[in-house]
Amino acid sequence: MRAALIALAPALAFALATPAAAAPCGGDFASFLTQMEAEAVAAGTPPDKAAAFFQGVRQDPAVLKADRSQGVFRKTFLDFSQSLISKNRLATARAKSAELDAIFARAEAEYGVSRGVLLAFWAFETDFGQVQGDFNTRNALLTLAHDCRRPELFQPQVLAAAQLHALDEFDLNTTGAWAGEIGMVQMLPKDILERGVDGDGDGLVTLKTSQADALLSGARMLQHHGWRAGEPWLTEVTLPETFDWSLTGLETERPTEDWAALGVTPRAGTLAPGLQASILLPQGRKGPAFVVYPNYRVFFEWNKSFIYVTTAAYFATRIEGADPYAAGNPDPALALDEMMALQEKLAALGHDVGQIDGILGAGTRAAVQKEQVRLGQPADGWPTRQLLDAL
Structure with a gap:
């Protein structure tokens, strides 16, 4: 039965890609439910199960409020990472690694995903399953x-x-996060349906109660999105003072050998040879510096926030033994009203910064860097009051 329903997923995705097949948003909620129920039956859900699923559904205003107020991602990398990463959380992650060694070994053997990555998401998403959302x-x-x-x-x-x-x-x-994610590693239903793993062999995929199901499903999802087995994702580095800051940021990729020739030096270990990589400065040239590899970009399939992804990627390296980052002394962050004013100015100049929300995402960083180049300022992608004043 599960295989038959999953086989319908490609056709379901195609149908929803066409405007005529999608239920209209807004409008009368009861009519919307009726149309969604019909689509569920057309997608292969038995009529009696579909009727039961849609019976008694209620709109939740708290969900819409949460969707429109994600202020936590306005924190700087240093503030955000220090609020999420504690000695206790790091110790718990390492204890879980030992306790569930067989599961993590299986995740790496079958899906190529390193245990530090899964532990980082497990920690941040639900505090190792303890807080799964209500x-x-x-x-x-x-x-x-x-x-x-x-x-x-x-x-x-x-x-x-x-x-x-x-x-x-x-x-x-079933309860979970406000955006519909379920279980210990917070996966959306479509990912669970298509990539869920029955890790404990009970015949069901239950991400809320089974550690094996949750962790192996998360690993399979990352593999599906392009995770490359045996490759790193992030390494802390130091850069020479004479470095060309305009080369930093996710839009520039070069082989690690090229970065090494420019004086990029890992704080520990070596740069992974033969891989394309970017230089990331989450708080500009005066803060921590990282080399990020192709696997880093896969983190965005789990969460779209730049600050969350970078913190999770860094925490994964800490779990696996990396030293704490060198925090440096970054220039002060802009206040919320200043960031929004900066985004408005950047948008007026033709840059795509997305929503004017005061969040320093990848789009805003790229726009900041381009304007820094144009104005002859250090082009490290970190917005300063000097840049705001110049614009």
Whole structure:
């Protein structure tokens, strides 16, 4: 039964890619539920299971509030990483690594994903399974699928959740994060349906209660998104004072040999030979510096936040034995109103910074760097008051 439902996933994705197949966002919620139920049946969910899944659904205003106020990602890298990474959390991660060694060894053998990466996500997402979220997942998904901000993301998740319900792998009282992620490593229903792993052999994929299911499913998802076995993801480095800062940032990739020739030196170990890499300065040239490899970019398939991804990638290296970063002494961060004013100025100059939200994401960093080059300032991608004043 599970294989038959999963086989329908490509057709389901194709159907939802066409506007005529998608349920209209906004409008009457009851009518929306009726149309979504019909789509679930068309996608292969048995009618009785679909009827049960959509019965009693309620919109959740708290979900929409959470979706529009993700202020935690406005923190700097140093503030964010220091708030998430503690001695206790690091010790717990290493203890879990030893306790569940067989599971992590299997994850690496079958999917190529290093244990530090899985432990970092497990720690940050749910504090090793202890805090999995208390939003009703079904209500959250349908609230977001009905909302007009991102229906193309959440409507397929609703249909996947209905299919998981038909497989007895999604209880209607399931709770999780406000955005519909479920379980110890917080995966969306479509990922669970298509890439869930029955790690404990009980015939079900249950990410809320089974450590083996959760960790192996997370590893399989990362592999699906391009994780490269045996390769690093991030290494802390030092840069010469004469370094060309305009070469930093995710938009510039060069072989590690080229970076070494320019004076890029790892604080410990060596740069991975033969790999394309970028130089990352989360808080500019006066803060920590990292070389990031192709695997680093796979982290964005789990979370789109630059600050979260960089912190998770760094924490994964700490779990596996790396030293604490050299914090340096970065220039002060802009206040929220200053960041939003900067984004408005950058957008007016034609840069794509996304939403004017005060969050220093990858798009804003790239725009900052281009303007720093144009104005003859150190082009390290870190917004300063000097740049704001100059614009």
